[in-house]
Amino acid sequence: xxxxxxxxxxxxxxxxxxxxxxxxxxxxxxxxxxxxxxxxxxxxxxxxxxxxxxxxxxxxxxxxxxxxxxxxxxxxxxxxxxxxxxxxxxxxxxxxxxxxxxxxxxxxxxxxxxx
Amino acid sequence: xxxxxxxxxxxxxxxxxxxxxxxxxxxxxxxxxxxxxxxxxxxxxxxxxxxxxxxxxxxxxxxxxxxxxxxxxxxxxxxxxxxxxxxxxxxxxxxxxxxxxxxxxxxxxxxxxxxxxxxxxxxxxxxxxxxxxxxxxxxxxxxxxxxxxxxxxxxxxxxxxxxxxxxxxxxxxxxxxxxxxxxxxxxxxxxxxxxxxxxxxxxxxxxxxxxxxxxxxxxxxxxxxxxxxxx
Numbered sequence: 001x002x003x004x005x006x007x008x009x010x011x012x013x014x015x016x017x018x019x020x021x022x023x024x025x026x027x028x029x030x031x032x033x034x035x036x037x038x039x040x041x042x043x044x045x046x047x048x049x050x051x052x053x054x055x056x057x058x059x060x061x062x063x064x065x066x067x068x069x070x071x072x073x074x075x076x077x078x079x080x081x082x083x084x085x086x087x088x089x090x091x092x093x094x095x096x097x098x099x100x101x102x103x104x105x106x107x108x109x110x111x112x113x114x115x
Numbered sequence: 116x117x118x119x120x121x122x123x124x125x126x127x128x129x130x131x132x133x134x135x136x137x138x139x140x141x142x143x144x145x146x147x148x149x150x151x152x153x154x155x156x157x158x159x160x161x162x163x164x165x166x167x168x169x170x171x172x173x174x175x176x177x178x179x180x181x182x183x184x185x186x187x188x189x190x191x192x193x194x195x196x197x198x199x200x201x202x203x204x205x206x207x208x209x210x211x212x213x214x215x216x217x218x219x220x221x222x223x224x225x226x227x228x229x230x231x232x233x234x235x236x237x238x239x240x241x242x243x244x245x246x247x248x249x250x251x252x253x254x255x256x257x258x259x260x261x262x263x264x265x266x267x268x269x270x271x272x273x274x275x276x277x278x279x280x281x282x283x284x285x286x287x288x289x290x291x292x293x294x295x296x297x298x299x300x301x302x303x304x305x306x307x308x309x310x311x312x313x314x315x316x317x318x319x320x321x322x323x324x325x326x327x328x329x330x331x332x333x334x335x336x337x338x339x340x341x342x343x344x345x346x
Binding site: 004008009012013016017019020023024026027030031032069070071073074075076 | 315319
């Protein structure tokens with residue numbers, strides 16, 4: 001069994017963040033007013049890397065005032081609510097086999113967390 | 116008795132008071148479930164679950180009672196909010212509260228990830244390996260409940276995301292909580308953004324409740340996962 005390292009977690013989270021970005025761009029495109037997917041992705045990347053401070057004025061209001069706030073709320077909402085499943089699982093005490101528990105405590109203190 | 120509309124607050128104040136009232140209600144519910152779920156000072160899983168079900172059904176009855184007392188013009192808004200609604204704009208101050216609460220809760224729960232991994236082997240085994248089981252349970256229960264309260268107070272209840280997504284992420288990334296916690300966060304965000312997009316576009320120009328979309332997709336998926344685990 002491969003140990004879980006900080007790098008592995010970062011890479012996997014990076015992939016998930018990329019998927020989230022794609023989903024957000026697609027979610028911003030759909031709606032009553034059509035928005036160019038290419039232009040939107042270009043604008044958003046520009047804002048994210050700091051090359052531009054604004055989304056194109058053609059659809060800026062729809063994106064900034066209507067679609068983006070609710071998408072941001074949806075993302076924040078889940079980051080809070082995701083724990084419910086974990087707590088539900090702990091409360092139900094569904095115990096799965098674990099192969100690394102003893103190794104976790106045997107490792108040196110600085111390695112314990114990321115063994 | 117009918118609750119009169121003139122008792123309603125100004126919109127900008129109501130925008131803050133609705134989530135505040137929701138969070139206070141959630142905090143009281145958490146305390147009630149915790150106190151009822153304790154048995155001889157310990158948190159007993161089954162008692163906690165049962166007390167959660169009972170407190171939940173009691174407050175559902177209270178909500179129904181309040182809805183029957185509202186004027187019919189307000190009923191649609193209440194029902195829509197209860198189904199989960201992301202369309203209401205959030206005041207900036209609430210955004211800050213939500214973000215601060217998220218980072219505090221995330222840090223608190225993520226610090227217990229190694230202990231949660233050991234708890235997978237069982238409470239006694241974890242205790243023998245040096246985990247303060249009671250403390251970890253209490254921290255996770257309180258932090259998770261407070262985070263849930265914060266989220267639900269802002270947008271109403273959007274069901275099944277917290278049940279389905281962690282299970283799916285566990286199937287993809289394994290059971291290690293150090294990976295599972297951030298993966299569930301990203302996976303859940305992806306799921307809600309997709310559900311919200313569907314809610315906005317499937318029946319356009321009218322809009323469905325996000326909670327209804329997640330329930331329609333989530334319930335069969337949850338049954339499938341349950342049957343798969345039993346098999």
